[in-house]
Amino acid sequence: MKRRDVLTAGLVGAALPLAAPALAQTAPELRWRLHSAFPRNLDALYGAAEMFARLVGEASDGRFQIETSAPGSQAPALLDAVGAGGVEMAYAPAYYEAGRDPVYGLATAAPFGLNARQQNAWMLQGGALDLFNEIFARQQLYVLPGGNTGTQMGGWFRREIKGVADLQGLRFRIAGLGAQVLAKLGVAPQSTPGPDLYAALEAKTLDAAEWIGPYDDEKLGLNKVAPFYYYPGFWEGGAMLHFWFNAQKWGELSKNYKAIAQSAAAQVNVDLQAKYDARNPGALRRLVGGGAQLKPFPQEVMEAALKAANEIYAELSAKNPDFKRVYDSLKAFRNEEYLWFQVAEYTYDNFMIRARARG
Amino acid sequence: MKRRDVLTAGLVGAALPLAAPALAQTAPELRWRLHSAFPRNLDALYGAAEMFARLVGEASDGRFQIETSAPGSQAPALLDAVGAGGVEMAYAPAYYEAGRDPVYGLATAAPFGLNARQQNAWMLQGGALDLFNEIFARQQLYVLPGGNTGTQMGGWFRREIKGVADLQGLRFRIAGLGAQVLAKLGVAPQSTPGPDLYAALEAKTLDAAEWIGPYDDEKLGLNKVAPFYYYPGFWEGGAMLHFWFNAQKWGELSKNYKAIAQSAAAQVNVDLQAKYDARNPGALRRLVGGGAQLKPFPQEVMEAALKAANEIYAELSAKNPDFKRVYDSLKAFRNEEYLWFQVAEYTYDNFMIRARARG
Numbered sequence: 001m002k003r004r005d006v007l008t009a010g011l012v013g014a015a016l017p018l019a020a021p022a023l024a025q026t027a028p029e030l031r032w033r034l035h036s037a038f039p040r041n042l043d044a045l046y047g048a049a050e051m052f053a054r055l056v057g058e059a060s061d062g063r064f065q066i067e068t069s070a071p072g073s074q075a076p077a078l079l080d081a082v083g084a085g086g087v088e089m090a091y092a093p094a095y096y097e098a099g100r101d102p103v104y105g106l107a108t109a110a111p112f113g114l115n116a117r118q119q120n121a122w123m124l125q126g127g128a129l130d131l132f133n134e135i136f137a138r139q140q141l142y143v144l145p146g147g148n149t150g151t152q153m154g155g156w157f158r159r160e161i162k163g164v165a166d167l168q169g170l171r172f173r174i175a176g177l178g179a180q181v182l183a184k185l186g187v188a189p190q191s192t193p194g195p196d197l198y199a200a201l202e203a204k205t206l207d208a209a210e211w212i213g214p215y216d217d218e219k220l221g222l223n224k225v226a227p228f229y230y231y232p233g234f235w236e237g238g239a240m241l242h243f244w245f246n247a248q249k250w251g252e253l254s255k256n257y258k259a260i261a262q263s264a265a266a267q268v269n270v271d272l273q274a275k276y277d278a279r280n281p282g283a284l285r286r287l288v289g290g291g292a293q294l295k296p297f298p299q300e301v302m303e304a305a306l307k308a309a310n311e312i313y314a315e316l317s318a319k320n321p322d323f324k325r326v327y328d329s330l331k332a333f334r335n336e337e338y339l340w341f342q343v344a345e346y347t348y349d350n351f352m353i354r355a356r357a358r359g
Numbered sequence: 360m361k362r363r364d365v366l367t368a369g370l371v372g373a374a375l376p377l378a379a380p381a382l383a384q385t386a387p388e389l390r391w392r393l394h395s396a397f398p399r400n401l402d403a404l405y406g407a408a409e410m411f412a413r414l415v416g417e418a419s420d421g422r423f424q425i426e427t428s429a430p431g432s433q434a435p436a437l438l439d440a441v442g443a444g445g446v447e448m449a450y451a452p453a454y455y456e457a458g459r460d461p462v463y464g465l466a467t468a469a470p471f472g473l474n475a476r477q478q479n480a481w482m483l484q485g486g487a488l489d490l491f492n493e494i495f496a497r498q499q500l501y502v503l504p505g506g507n508t509g510t511q512m513g514g515w516f517r518r519e520i521k522g523v524a525d526l527q528g529l530r531f532r533i534a535g536l537g538a539q540v541l542a543k544l545g546v547a548p549q550s551t552p553g554p555d556l557y558a559a560l561e562a563k564t565l566d567a568a569e570w571i572g573p574y575d576d577e578k579l580g581l582n583k584v585a586p587f588y589y590y591p592g593f594w595e596g597g598a599m600l601h602f603w604f605n606a607q608k609w610g611e612l613s614k615n616y617k618a619i620a621q622s623a624a625a626q627v628n629v630d631l632q633a634k635y636d637a638r639n640p641g642a643l644r645r646l647v648g649g650g651a652q653l654k655p656f657p658q659e660v661m662e663a664a665l666k667a668a669n670e671i672y673a674e675l676s677a678k679n680p681d682f683k684r685v686y687d688s689l690k691a692f693r694n695e696e697y698l699w700f701q702v703a704e705y706t707y708d709n710f711m712i713r714a715r716a717r718g
Binding site: 232260273294344 | 414639696705712
């Protein structure tokens with residue numbers, strides 16, 4: 001009788017599990033903290049960190065425990081805390097750190113960059129994850145992909161945007177490289193925090209605000225104070241979220257705990273995208289039912305923004321070798337990806353969208 | 360001093376890992392076999408099963424070992440072997456089993472069904488995985504998603520297809536629900552095995568053959584004997600692969616081994632799609648360089664095929680309650696998904712594709 005047969009003998013047809021692995025008594029106990037950049041009421045994003053902690057806990061039979069929390073106002077310093085080792089992990093999109101170095105922006109989304117699937121392909125099979133980790137290691141950080149929102153919406157506007165002229169002086173809540181692109185078009189970027197957006201739009205101290213997509217936007221109720229809902233968020237063709245580790249703490253993990261963490265992050269990666277894809281349609285329906293007026297950005301705005309983005313990429317590449325190296329990789333990868341996507345993927349979606357429209 | 364501090368004391372700045380977890384001496388040892396439906400030379404697909412085995416091995420510190428193999432000619436009986444417990448696992452797309460029940464086809468890809476991202480969303484967040492597992496459990500099978508090829512190509516044709524008339528009597532290698540759809544349009548579906556396609560097309564005993572996409576198709580060299588390369592493979596808008604478990608063996612796994620297997624499958628899921636997305640563009644370039652002539656299916660063919668598919672869905676739903684339940688779920692989910700995808704995702708990709716074409 002083989003060992004496998006011994007293990008399962010007598011269990012045929014019964015619901016009895018194998019004895020719980022004895023590793024519970026012997027594997028090293030770790031208790032880590034994870035700070036989320038998102039508050040609990042952004043349940044998909046905060047839930048991603050909770051899901052990671054649960055998966056790691058289950059796979060390690062409870063020996064590797066991760067406590068998630070949302071430090072809130074400490075959020076801007078999240079990665080400083082992880083780099084210094086004060087907290088082992090964070091969950092945040094890399095572009096929240098674009099202020100420290102614009103190269104961080106490219107790990108989440110570049111204006112006119114990759115869509116969500118392409119961002120995964122670039123990270124996992126295009127060499128980008130290794131490039132980023134080489135750069136981030138200088139700040140004692142190690143990163144893993146942790147989900148994507150998909151192409152975001154362009155945000156909520158109090159009045160219609162009919163062309164570039166309507167962007168002049170527009171007080172638009174937008175951050176990162178997207179803000180720099182739109183500033184070139186005359187926008188006055190604002191950094192209003194999410195919870196204050198409704199009041200600022202209602203008081204007309206803000207003209208427009210971009211947030212995420214229908215599912216998260218619905219919670220803010222912005223359709224009531226800024227009814228024009230523009231798309232696409234061309235500065236976030238696919239916005240990747242990340243799990244951040246203190247590089248030394250990561251390096252000290254045993255090989256099996258590393259494997260557990262990597263696979264758990266990957267499961268969150270696919271699950272978060274699935275969650276957004278499953279929940280956005282219903283939220284979009286409700287928003288439109290509640291007065292949101294869906295509008296595509298005018299072609300003139302898209303073209304001017306693309307030109308501005310390319311200027312910014314040239315400027316940043318000229319003075320920042322890390323940025324140049326990563327952006328060159330992204331640009332080459334994007335060129336190849338859309339070569340392929342325009343064939344089977346895009347033609348299929350195009351047909352399906354038209355067939356749906358006809359009923 | 361806290362336990363964590365004890366564990367890491369003295370390691371600051373050093374490359375020493377924590378002591379390997381002692382679970383190696385105590386966790387239950389499992390040695391499973393996994394039969395792949397794909398031969399080793401289809402390295403992305405065979406590699407997905409190998410990656411799963413490696414990840415489970417690493418996460419369990421070598422205690423849960425899975426041996427992968429490609430039984431080849433036994434392939435049609437793969438899931439019978441898993442259901443009977445003769446082998447614990449298989450890696451195969453569910454639609455290879457559409458002959459036993461067409462509902463299996465829907466777990467991989469339905470003609471005019473979901474694209475790859477939507478298939479994940481439906482499975483993981485739309486209730487489909489639970490539906491399938493309820494149905495598959497009757498045959499002692501438990502399934503997890505294990506990757507996707509993305510939208511496949513429509514295949515290689517010896518002569519041009521200008522309309523439905525050109526499909527009459529066409530000997531086309533195609534299987535599953537796609538074959539049933541095309542049969543309604545006059546095609547004579549053939550089940551020629553992959554390795555024999557080149558010879559059959561060269562000998563003109565076959566007029567056309569669909570396989571997968573550029574990366575896998577390139578290995579067969581079909582561009583030399585059937586130069587017209589059609590897209591999209593509308594019967595596979597996103598073809599999902601699956602990990603299959605004997606349901607009883609799955610149920611007997613400890614909670615942490617289940618968690619390890621689920622996360623490992625998810626990591627393969629995201630990685631296989633990334634692999635195809637990263638490798639297809641270069642293969643497509645080489646194929647076109649080698650004489651392949653890219654052609655979209657005529658609109659007339661797409662429309663006629665959609666009509667035929669809807670007739671087949673109505674027929675199958677009328678006589679197969681499982682099929683009806685799953686197809687109704689898929690149809691409702693697809694309607695919602697394309698409502699959303701046509702807004703931000705599609706508009707973004709559309710702009711990017713046009714911008715790329717202009718340089």
